[in-house]
Amino acid sequence: MESNRTSPAPPPAVPSGGSRGLAGPTSARAKRSFLRELPEPDVFVVTSGGRRIPAHTGILASVSPVLENLIYRPSKRRSSEKIVPILGVPCNAVSAFVEFVYSSRCTEEEMEKYDVHLLALAHVYSVPQLKQRCVESLRQRLTVDSVVDLLQLSRLCSSPELELRCMKLVHHQFKAVEQTEGWRFLQHHDPWLELDILHFIDESESRKKRTKRQRDDQKLYLQLSEAMDCLEHICTEGCTTVGPHDADPATARKEPCGKFATCQGLQTLIRHFAACGKRVSGGCGGCKSVWRLLRLHAAVCDQPNSCKVPLCRQLKLRSQREKRKDGARWRLLARKVALAKAMSSLSQAMMRRRRPEEVLDMFSRSSRARGGTRSFKLGK
Incomplete structure (x- = not known):
């Protein structure tokens, strides 16, 4: 049965590999050399399908403070075997997660298949590097059909960057989003999120009108x-x-x-x-x-x-x-x-990349023009 199967240990991290690890034959040799220096695995990561992934407590604890608490918390079991259950996601997603913990790497194929699950795991187990990688992957592959689901996920995983990207897509293509199954599900099961989306759209439109009005006023003032x-x-x-x-x-x-x-x-x-x-x-x-x-x-x-x-x-x-x-x-x-x-002169000077002292001198001369600085006090 699958519960008795033990998968091979994931490749360990090479200290000098960086966030993307090393590449080529040198990387493979370094990994094999580092693997021989590691002690025997002393903990097993157990998935929902019963897969047991051997790992090392020191590496898991050094990358994730949550895993550190799970590993070293007192256990009521007398068994000397340490087990860390990671449940609720596919087994291959857990394997990719452990792979990233060891090597700080994740293949594009794994990211494309399991980026949603990896984002949840990165958030739950506090692995910010993996979380950022998942957010970037989801942003690049964001679509009208998936935007509502990813918006909910971004809130659950506390990812304001992904949430803002989803909100902007909903705002720009609201009519298309309204026709999706995710939006209909949202209307029946999460009315508060629907209200937040409508509020965001209203604020965006108001901000756009306010910006246009300010631009028109600025143009009028320049003409005067x-x-x-x-x-x-x-x-x-x-x-x-x-x-x-x-x-x-x-x-x-x-x-x-x-x-x-x-x-x-x-x-x-x-x-x-x-x-x-x-x-x-x-x-x-x-x-x-x-x-x-x-x-x-x-x-x-x-x-x-x-x-x-x-x-x-x-x-x-x-x-x-x-x-x-x-x-x-x-x-x-x-x-x-x-x-x-004065602001128009300053903006033009900055666009021409003048030296700072020339820009400040121009701003000072523009402010003094026609008594603009001496006649009025902006503080009152």
């Missing part, structure tokens, strides 16, 4: 920052057809600047703003855009007495005198615009 730069540039130096209000238009800069697309659109709005008859009562949509840009510039500018941007000093004095309730909102918007520009 560029428009403010162009406004100050037009009102100070002049560009193509529009120049400073206290200078002759003929002396305005005729050649296009580096931000010509933004400057051209802003010049069109400025010419419309100067000629529009509705601007006194709030104006049309174009006039309102110019008013907002002027208001934002006034909130940022720290030299209103010498600033050449129209209405800068008047808008700042009016805001201080009337203590408008929306002043805090404008200051917050100005701070976000300055921060977005």
Whole structure:
């Protein structure tokens, strides 16, 4: 009978072999040499099928603290033969487990057949190297049909890496997962896990929307920052057809600047703003855009007495005198615009792989631009 059969001893570990062991004829000779130096096996690993695998207590105890406790715990039996039962998994999986304990190796064929059982054994007997190997194997062969079963297993075996991978696959292919037998079994027998999956999907979608909204806001802040730069540039130096209000238009800069697309659109709005008859009562949509840009510039500018941007000093004095309730909102918007520009400059500098001192200098100059650092206190 199978219960009386004794399988050959597994190959022992070679101390210098590493996690993958040695390869080739040298490895085989080293194993045979090390095997001859080992004492006789003093413990038997017994499987569910009755197979008895001879082993050595010192090796088992050195690899697994759980096996160490099982080997050296007091026994009520008077027999001198030590037995370690490993039940509930196929005999060949137990043999592969003992093989790994000795040699820190496991063939691809064994891993493909028994990775689920080996993961359970690695978790129960605290063998982290084997557990990591099994998790990597299961991640590579994860499918829609097996994802629910592996998700349950990852929770039982405390493998957050595999659990997260399973959750992401369920999220990306939820409609296909819903049609599997594993999902139907989950709905009837583990509603708490189903709730956790739905909660994860909801959180992922919310995070995706939040990230998109933040990206859109960042893009808007960068556009506002560029428009403010162009406004100050037009009102100070002049560009193509529009120049400073206290200078002759003929002396305005005729050649296009580096931000010509933004400057051209802003010049069109400025010419419309100067000629529009509705601007006194709030104006049309174009006039309102110019008013907002002027208001934002006034909130940022720290030299209103010498600033050449129209209405800068008047808008700042009016805001201080009337203590408008929306002043805090404008200051917050100005701070976000300055921060977005600074972070964009820092990101571009890092992508160009500049030296750290150059990146910090650029960030400092961007923060001081238009009084961005001196005008606002982020801590309050």
